[in-house]
Amino acid sequence: MQLADPIPAPANDNPSPSAESAAVKAAPAAPGAEHHDPFSAHAAQTLRLPIHVNARGLALGIIATIAFVYALQWAQKFLVPLLLGIFIAYTLNPLVLFLERRLRIKRAIGATIVTVVILVLMGGVLNRVQGEFFNIIDELPTITQKVTRILTRASGGQPSTIQQMQAAAAQIEQATSSVGGQKSSTRKAMPAAAAAGGSFKIMDWVLAGSMGFIGFVTQATMVVFLVFFLLLAGDTFKRKLVKLTGPSLSRKKVTVHILDDINTSIQNYMFMLLVTNTLLALLMWVALRAIGLENAGAWAIFAGLMHIMPYFGPLLITALTGLVAFMQFESLEMVLLVAGASLAIATLVGTVIATWMTGKIAKMNAAAVFVSLLFWGWLWGMWGLLLGVPVVVMIKVVAERVEGMEVLAELLGE
Numbered sequence: 366m367q368l369a370d371p372i373p374a375p376a377n378d379n380p381s382p383s384a385e386s387a388a389v390k391a392a393p394a395a396p397g398a399e400h401h402d403p404f405s406a407h408a409a410q411t412l413r414l415p416i417h418v419n420a421r422g423l424a425l426g427i428i429a430t431i432a433f434v435y436a437l438q439w440a441q442k443f444l445v446p447l448l449l450g451i452f453i454a455y456t457l458n459p460l461v462l463f464l465e466r467r468l469r470i471k472r473a474i475g476a477t478i479v480t481v482v483i484l485v486l487m488g489g490v491l492n493r494v495q496g497e498f499f500n501i502i503d504e505l506p507t508i509t510q511k512v513t514r515i516l517t518r519a520s521g522g523q524p525s526t527i528q529q530m531q532a533a534a535a536q537i538e539q540a541t542s543s544v545g546g547q548k549s550s551t552r553k554a555m556p557a558a559a560a561a562g563g564s565f566k567i568m569d570w571v572l573a574g575s576m577g578f579i580g581f582v583t584q585a586t587m588v589v590f591l592v593f594f595l596l597l598a599g600d601t602f603k604r605k606l607v608k609l610t611g612p613s614l615s616r617k618k619v620t621v622h623i624l625d626d627i628n629t630s631i632q633n634y635m636f637m638l639l640v641t642n643t644l645l646a647l648l649m650w651v652a653l654r655a656i657g658l659e660n661a662g663a664w665a666i667f668a669g670l671m672h673i674m675p676y677f678g679p680l681l682i683t684a685l686t687g688l689v690a691f692m693q694f695e696s697l698e699m700v701l702l703v704a705g706a707s708l709a710i711a712t713l714v715g716t717v718i719a720t721w722m723t724g725k726i727a728k729m730n731a732a733a734v735f736v737s738l739l740f741w742g743w744l745w746g747m748w749g750l751l752l753g754v755p756v757v758v759m760i761k762v763v764a765e766r767v768e769g770m771e772v773l774a775e776l777l778g779e
Contacts, residue, residue: 494666619766658689676738677738678711
């Protein structure tokens, strides 16, 4: 009996992994063939960061940001005194608390005492140095004459570029006015009108300066009253803000932590400004008085006020004191001495002491501080340079506690 032939096993189209690896090992690599690593290709694909942009949300965000910046600039005359009063109240609040808790003085009386004492001290200092400020104002015509004489001496008696441009403009005007009799008569009548209009321009300038001074006094009075009422209120607004957050206990805790952090950061920063600027003013007064610069007290107070502006304040102090030294001594050595002393003191106090204290208090990186100063200076001018850092400190404290603002807190942090 003949048995049937065995049925052959079907060919395996999908070889096992062991067989496949053996085949790979056995197969020699073709010469010149490129080796493509599938893992490296996959890694290159995964390195791409997909960004999903919501065009509508992005457009609305840009429009809202522009509108917010415009509102800040439009409300400058309201926001600047408000922020200034809030920051000054933060600075003086520990004194009121000391009188209230240690000496058992009622808050209303303590706030009144602190406000009156600060005003009396400021008035005494200004009364002491007002003569020096008036001397600086009286010497402005003399300084102008000195500048003109020095520029004439530096040009060697030759007409300067501005004078040459004025002469060329006069020649062009004469050539134009010679065409036509009517035009000539019109040109002859113009200098008289210009001379008549010059006095009105001077009066307008004087009136504008007077109105500016009156506006400054008005805003200063508003700031004083705002500081007094904020000191009088105490933690009333804090309790109201906590109450407005809702019944949730966790939200109230977060709000309390935010307000406490803002309170601590602003108080420490303003105390640091008070200490460093007072120290700089004293050192500037000693140095300028030892050198022999006139009105040293006025320039020292000006230096202490301008040093509130980081980076820009020391440069302005150095330039102005160097210019004043040049006007007084007319010597390059004295200019270098005065400017070098101003720069050295500003560097010692501003770069070493203030930077170290700011880093400990605000915990912000220098690049973020500088960019914020550029923004607030562009937005509010000098007031923006003065208030920019405290505002950014408040924003950083809020960003660290509020969900969705972690990116901003990371950018501002050190």
